[in-house]
């Protein structure tokens with residue numbers, strides 16, 4: 001762990017497993033609630049010293065930039081580490097595990113430079129009175145991360161908060177602890193004061209819970225399952241913590257009749273197979289018009305048969321393993337439920353067998369046709385490479401099906417008619433809508449959920465505002481007491497006591 005600028009070990013250790021080989025990647029210390037207390041105390045002391053929050057924004061931004069460059073310089077190492085950690089195929093790991101998160105560091109540095117820290121706000125009608133809106137930090141904020149994109153979440157849960165002068169305690173997922181620890185060490189080497197960034201490794205119900213219950217934590221930024229997110233929000237009520245929740249999804253992917261099929265077929269595979277489907281914003285409900293349904297499915301299946309499932313360190317691999325044996329069993333359980341409820345397996349539906357798959361946690365990419373929107377496979381987040389193909393007749397029906405879900409994280413439309421695409425986009429209840437693309441999470445745009453996919457936004461131009469509180473400051477330069485508002489309402493006018 002990394003607490004108060006120091007590496008902290010404990011007697012309790014556990015092994016972090018490579019999901020492709022089941023080998024031990026690294027052995028890690030497991031935190032207790034006492035470590036959470038120490039980390040929050042370190043964060044609080046750092047915050048109260050004022051050293052970081054009073055560092056000029058330009059210097060903070062420059063520090064972020066140096067950290068980004070340091071991470072980039074180790075791109076190859078982090079790419080391989082990312083692949084060994086989550087099974088993400090090498091090409092994807094380079095782009096999404098390193099390039100993309102480094103972009104976030106530079107983005108947040110830019111936001112620091114552009115941020116309006118204090119805004120003058122003249123008060124109407126009172127010449128000698130004026131106001132200021134100060135954007136102030138909250139104190140100690142906590143981040144709780146899932147395992148699917150360790151570098152991204154290490155960035156998202158720390159940088160926007162640190163950018164505005166808060167201290168942060170981040171609890172990484174127990175399955176993917178290393179990147180955040182290395183990031184904290186780089187920050188320290190580049191001059192971040194001790195205690196501003198603390199990294200805790202341990203079990204959710206123990207140390208995650210301790211963070212959520214801690215009275216000195218002002219905000220919890222959580223990404224993970226809807227069930228745990230709901231619990232985090234309930235538990236946060238006790239101290240009225242702010243919560244940002246980025247939870248599950250069941251993204252509707254609507255193909256229109258006029259779509260460019262080559263682009264839409266590949267894009268739909270990208271939508272649900274990226275990182276073996278282990279992304280909350282995946283496109284896992286594929287809505288096809290009846291008129292092109294059969295042709296589309298035929299092309300989808302043919303194309304998917306060319307994908308290589310296997311060793312994620314092989315640059316030719318398209319799809320790696322899923323994260324754990326437990327995750328594999330969960331996915332296979334959903335696949336069985338799809339079969340039992342009457343959907344047809346058009347491809348996959350099982351785990352690959354034979355050489356190369358003896359070790360590791362594997363699921364074949366799976367396409368269900370004849371699926372309806374009320375089947376379990378269409379309602380619940382599977383978090384694996386599984387898609388439900390749902391046939392529709394009219395565009396209105398497609399929109400209705402798309403919105404008929406408790407989730408609202410992402411949605412997509414494939415069309416050559418941009419006007420129609422935008423008209424549909426306005427009707428979809430989702431935080432991100434991608435026309436002719438998927439997974440287009442962009443530094444310049446806010447990312448987050450509608451409905452039970454959560455609330456709060458990461459990235460985008462206003463990302464720092466989530467981690468500040470507004471202070472309204474007024475100053476009254478009127479010297480004449482009779483011109484003051486309270487001078488008008490006090491019972492005895494001045495000078496007539």
Ligand code: NAD
Pocket residue numbers: 144145146147148171172173174202203204205206207208209212223224225226228229231232246247248249279280381382383
């Ligand atoms: P999870 O919600 O169980 O865990 C996410 C994080 O919360 C982890 O760091 C975990 O240790 C922590 N946690 C667990 N219990 C906690 C508690 N009581 N208090 C505080 N923190 C706690 O998610 P998971 O185990 O990674 O995956 C389970 C499911 O969650 C997946 O199958 C998927 O449906 C969903 N998921 C969503 C995302 C996403 O990006 N939205 C990411 C990962 C998982």
Ligand code: MN
Pocket residue numbers: 204
């Ligand atoms: Mn869990």
